[in-house]
Amino acid sequence: MLFSSLIFACSEDEIGIYEENWIVDNSKEEWENNITAGIPELWETGLPVIVINTPGKKPVLYKTSWVNGASFECFNADSTINSTATTRIRLHGNSSRMCPKKSYNLDFDEKCEVLDMPQHKRWILQANHYDTTMLRNSIAQWMGHRLCDFQYNPRSQFVELILNGEYLGTYQLIEHIRQSTNRVEDGYVIEFDNKFAEDDIVFKTPIKEVDVNIKDPDIEKDSPEFNHIKLIIDSVEKTLYGNDPYNATNGYFHIADRATFADFYLVNEIAKNVDARFYSSCFANLTTDDKLYMGPLWDFDIGFGNYVFENPYTINEPTGLYMHKCPWIEIMLKENEFKKIVSTHLQRYIDNEQAILDYIDEISNKIINSVILNERKWKLYSAENEEMSDDEIKEAYFATVNRLKQWLSDRFKYLATKY
Secondary structure: OOOOOOOOOOOOOOOOOOOOOHHHHOOHHHHHHOOOOOOOOHHHOOOOEEEEEOHHHOOOOOOOOOEEEEEEEEEOOOOOEEEEEEEEEEEEOOHHHHOOOOEEEEEEEEEEEEOOEEEEEEEEEEOOOOOOOOOHHHHHHHHHHHOOOOOOOOOEEEEEEEEOOEEEEEEEEEEOOOEOOOOEOOOEEEEEOOOOOOOOOEEEOOOOOOEEEEEEOOOOOOOHHHHHHHHHHHHHHHHHOOOOOOOOOOOHHHOEOHHHHHHHHHHHHHHOOHHHOOOOOEEEEEOOOOOEEEOOOOOOOOOOOOOOOOOOOOOOOOOOOOHHHOOOHHHHOOOHHHHHHHHHHHHHHHHOHHHHHHHHHHHHHHHHHHHHHHHHHHOOOOOOOOOOOHHHHHHHHHHHHHHHHHHHHHHHHHHHOOO
16 A cells, blocks of 8 residues: 555544644655655655545545545645645546546535645546646636636646555646635636536526536525526527627627636637537636626646547647637627627737747646656556656657647637637
8 A cells, every 4th residue: 555654544433533743753754665666756756745545445436426534635745744634525527537547526524725725625636638748727727817807717736646545647636616715706606518417407598508507506496596597698698699789788798798708719719629619618607796707717638739539620720710609609709899809818818829838838847757657657658568768758748748839839820810
């Protein structure tokens, strides 16, 4: 068992109890002396380490049911303790659940600050398995924080993950999109997503039949709150597809925010993100003053030229438009005022191209030692029985990163000709 003498093994009646002086008594050297052979460099990658143990090492197998009472321990890159919690854990994601490297949904018993991110109970450990650079979600979030008009965009940190004594590789610990202080602070979290669960609170819009999922806070279907939310969302669509959607007095922009819709459109258009035509993980915020704002951004691992499934669209080419056929957006793009906002915001992205490329360089160099360990675990670049040297892994990884950077540069050049 990895760290067998130091990781606290929880039984059903011991959940959440830690030995006294646990932090003081366990130094980096003691951890290193107990590391399983095969990953001796774990504490030298420069990333924080998250250790999760479920009671009796119960496996985490499902998205629809939680494993309760797990211990969560987060260590800084220098092996000092950052935070501890008791959590429940389940799988996260839709198609990504079929990957060998899984993503996980965490729900702490109590709010907790983790790695300088504000305290909360809900977090996601993203595997980014489809994305061999592991950067695409991080790039989109960088744009969301620095270049978009969203009220909130999730914060994240790259980490190492150990679950029930098994090293699972490079992960991105990211804030789960919830309605609360420090996250979506007002109203309701809405998701346009056709991959909802049976118990989700969902309705279809009247014209384009978009699936609308009321994610947070919890409400009852057919309650007054539900009916009011449905009325506002339906009104946005009916106005857009009505006779006079741009009317100065009662046009769509009185109930849907132009600027955030423009940023949602642009970041997903830059990425050519297949899911973003209101298919999956398209988030919005309906505020208490009955106005709909798009955002925050989520789920870009198969964007930016990385659509890994059967591809009927030439979706991975850096040329061509994609998001202009998104419901609602297709109508907004016919309005002069919306097009002006899109043009202005696009220039903001183009002007920051070098900053985006510099960020890619910064993060890829930051995680490269972790990438090497992740490769040994999951064989993203090498054949099953092939052993690549550290230098060969680095060369393969940075070649992939450079292709991503070139794709982005080519994408900006193309989009600059369109607006």
